[in-house]
Amino acid sequence: MSIAPAQTVVLGNRFARELPELALPWQADATPDPRLLVLNEPLARELGLDPGVLRGEAGIGLLTGTAVPEGATPVAQAYAGHQFGGYSPRLGDGRALLLGELPDGRDLHLKGSGRTPFARGGDGLASVGPMLREYVVSEAMHALGIPTTRSLAVVATGRAVQRETLLPGAVLARVASSHLRVGSFQYAAATGDVDLLRRLADHAIDRHHPAAAGAEHRYLALYEAVVAAQADLVARWMLVGFVHGVMNTDNMTISGETIDYGPCAFLDVYDPATVYSSIDTGGRYAFGNQPVAAEWNLARLAEALLPLLADDQEQAVPIAVEALGTFRPRFNAAWRAGIRAKLGLSDEHGDDVVGPVADDLLTLLRDNSVDHTSFFRALGAAARGDAEPARRMVLDLAGLDAWLDRWRGLAPDAAVMDRVNPVYIPRNHLVEEALEAAVENDLAPLHRLLEAVTAPFDERPGQERYAAPAPGTAGRYVTYCGT
Numbered sequence: 001m002s003i004a005p006a007q008t009v010v011l012g013n014r015f016a017r018e019l020p021e022l023a024l025p026w027q028a029d030a031t032p033d034p035r036l037l038v039l040n041e042p043l044a045r046e047l048g049l050d051p052g053v054l055r056g057e058a059g060i061g062l063l064t065g066t067a068v069p070e071g072a073t074p075v076a077q078a079y080a081g082h083q084f085g086g087y088s089p090r091l092g093d094g095r096a097l098l099l100g101e102l103p104d105g106r107d108l109h110l111k112g113s114g115r116t117p118f119a120r121g122g123d124g125l126a127s128v129g130p131m132l133r134e135y136v137v138s139e140a141m142h143a144l145g146i147p148t149t150r151s152l153a154v155v156a157t158g159r160a161v162q163r164e165t166l167l168p169g170a171v172l173a174r175v176a177s178s179h180l181r182v183g184s185f186q187y188a189a190a191t192g193d194v195d196l197l198r199r200l201a202d203h204a205i206d207r208h209h210p211a212a213a214g215a216e217h218r219y220l221a222l223y224e225a226v227v228a229a230q231a232d233l234v235a236r237w238m239l240v241g242f243v244h245g246v247m248n249t250d251n252m253t254i255s256g257e258t259i260d261y262g263p264c265a266f267l268d269v270y271d272p273a274t275v276y277s278s279i280d281t282g283g284r285y286a287f288g289n290q291p292v293a294a295e296w297n298l299a300r301l302a303e304a305l306l307p308l309l310a311d312d313q314e315q316a317v318p319i320a321v322e323a324l325g326t327f328r329p330r331f332n333a334a335w336r337a338g339i340r341a342k343l344g345l346s347d348e349h350g351d352d353v354v355g356p357v358a359d360d361l362l363t364l365l366r367d368n369s370v371d372h373t374s375f376f377r378a379l380g381a382a383a384r385g386d387a388e389p390a391r392r393m394v395l396d397l398a399g400l401d402a403w404l405d406r407w408r409g410l411a412p413d414a415a416v417m418d419r420v421n422p423v424y425i426p427r428n429h430l431v432e433e434a435l436e437a438a439v440e441n442d443l444a445p446l447h448r449l450l451e452a453v454t455a456p457f458d459e460r461p462g463q464e465r466y467a468a469p470a471p472g473t474a475g476r477y478v479t480y481c482g483t
């Protein structure tokens with residue numbers, strides 16, 4: 001069925017053509033009563049799509065995959081993955097479809113579009129709440145300057161989805177520089193077909209790490225580029241207090257974009273042990289474990305790439321180990337540069353000075369259960385001479401005052417701080433409030449929240465409640481995965 005939808009939309013099928021072994025042609029389920037809940041007009045325009053057309057019948061057909069442009073080949077992508085440390089050889093898009101590549105090369109992808117042959121026991125569906133959560137959080141991450149998949153639209157399908165209760169169903173349309181995952185490489189490697197693995201690596205180099213193409217050892221250069229991109233990415237998460245929640249290898253991209261927002265949430269109080277996901281009972285993906293989890297995933301990517309790194313495994317392993325060894329220094333450098341900016345400190349002071357100042361502050365924040373986002377923003381005011389907002393958040397005032405004296409002695413620059421310490425993040429209680437209202441057909445709270453979090457650094461009058469910590473519930477928030 002190919003009604004020309006958003007007339008001008010052209011979708012490529014490069015992934016399906018170059019990697020047919022990983023692409024299963026499939027169609028989205030019909031939607032009984034589709035209703036557009038939210039459309040990202042700036043993103044649509046950036047992609048050359050007319051928001052007016054997307055709001056119409058043909059546009060909704062595109063955004064739900066029920067009317068794809070002529071020539072498009074929607075596919076379910078095959079991938080494997082380690083989930084909470086256990087290997088699953090065949091995951092794949094159980095409820096998602098890659099519609100194709102947009103003219104700028106990015107993927108247009110749907111989530112919640114019906115069962116595919118990878119669905120295993122799942123129903124192939126998604127409900128309104130979690131799809132809107134991905135929309136809000138991914139757009140907030142983008143506004144924070146953190147690489148991420150983008151959200152183009154959420155359409156309610158009119159079909160009920162059975163979870164603990166019956167919930168309204170929805171499809172999320174998202175855009176990503178690609179959907180290649182560590183798990184894609186694990187899947188290709190497991191087939192034993194080295195030609196497929198090589199084609200996948202070449203595809204990834206061409207789309208994401210083109211500099212590797214000119215390297216003496218292109219596949220090693222690809223691996224090093226992924227290690228670097230992920231080290232930088234996870235450092236950004238740590239600096240802003242983002243907890244991904246389900247860092248399985250199928251949820252880690254080759255591009256270095258954040259992907260698959262499930263049980264994710266932002267820290268309220270600063271505590272490295274924070275876990276929000278109801279299924280992460282062991283705390284594997286706790287806030288403070290994220291760098292180690294990323295490194296572990298990258299070791300699994302190295303294993304998958306071994307056949308491309310050298311002619312025999314014995315030679316390949318030390319090459320991979322050495323390359324993986326660049327993760328920690330790269331992460332540390334990215335994190336230190338970031339915390340330096342959050343504290344408003346210039347390069348004039350070495351890491352030997354800034355490092356202990358940062359570490360001591362984080363200990364103070366943890367010990368005093370201080371709201372992470374509010375505190376760093378209040379520190380900007382302290383750099384301008386008003387320490388009261390920061391002091392109001394900390395019980396150990398003697399400890400804080402001593403720390404403030406040390407830090408002020410380093411001449412912090414408040415303007416630098418205000419550019420990197422957000423005022424507005426998608427706070428858990430506000431996300432919950434917006435999603436609950438949306439499920440009851442009131443989209444106003446969602447739009448107000450989006451307005452706040454898509455311009456996170458720019459403090460606006462009237463938006464105070466979007467800057468304030470949750471009233472007294474911090475630390476007990478629970479998120480539910482993939483529902």
Ligand code: AMP
Nearest residue numbers: 091092093094095119122123124125482
């Ligand atoms: P996630 O942890 O949400 O990234 O999903 C892990 C795997 O489970 C992927 O292969 C998904 O496609 C699949 N999956 C999750 N939820 C569903 C569902 N409701 N129906 C079918 N497959 C699903």
Ligand code: MG
Nearest residue numbers: 250251259260
């Ligand atoms: Mg996933």
